[in-house]
Amino acid sequence: MLGQVARAYTRSDADRADLESEMVAQLWRAYPRYDAARSFSTWMYRIALNVAISFGRRYRVAVPLGEAGGALAVEPRPHEEREERLGRLNAFIAALDPMNRALVLLYLEDCPQREIAEVLGITETNVSTKLHRLKRRLREQMTEAEGA
Numbered sequence: 723m724l725g726q727v728a729r730a731y732t733r734s735d736a737d738r739a740d741l742e743s744e745m746v747a748q749l750w751r752a753y754p755r756y757d758a759a760r761s762f763s764t765w766m767y768r769i770a771l772n773v774a775i776s777f778g779r780r781y782r783v784a785v786p787l788g789e790a791g792g793a794l795a796v797e798p799r800p801h802e803e804r805e806e807r808l809g810r811l812n813a814f815i816a817a818l819d820p821m822n823r824a825l826v827l828l829y830l831e832d833c834p835q836r837e838i839a840e841v842l843g844i845t846e847t848n849v850s851t852k853l854h855r856l857k858r859r860l861r862e863q864m865t866e867a868e869g870a
């Protein structure tokens with residue numbers, strides 16, 4: 723889980739390793755304040771995301787938006803099409819602000835909306851609304867890219 727959060731907020735292996743180390747250190751320091759009445763994974767996600775966002779601000783880490791692709795000389799194979807779509811999805815996620823990036827990351831991890839709301843400190847209704855809007859934006863961008 724920490725590795726996935728670090729990948730979403732960094733661009734190099736060195737930055738990822740630094741961020742993961744900082745996450746572990748913060749989790750270690752915060753553990754005495756952990757409330758066992760709450761979900762451990764929610765607590766861990768919240769700390770990891772806060773550390774990742776702070777790390778990005780402090781070190782001005784930017785996730786690359788991907789390379790501009792040229793026209794293909796031959797028809798892409800299904801595997802290449804899948805890779806291209808994944809690249810566009812990653813570019814979409816990388817371009818999001820930290821809150822929406824965290825929201826998408828948690829959604830892709832199959833976290834329940836209740837847990838996402840708790841981690842991000844927003845209401846379940848807000849989670850639902852934000853996800854709906856993000857899905858619509860992604861659908862529009864993917865359709866636009868496929869039509870180009």
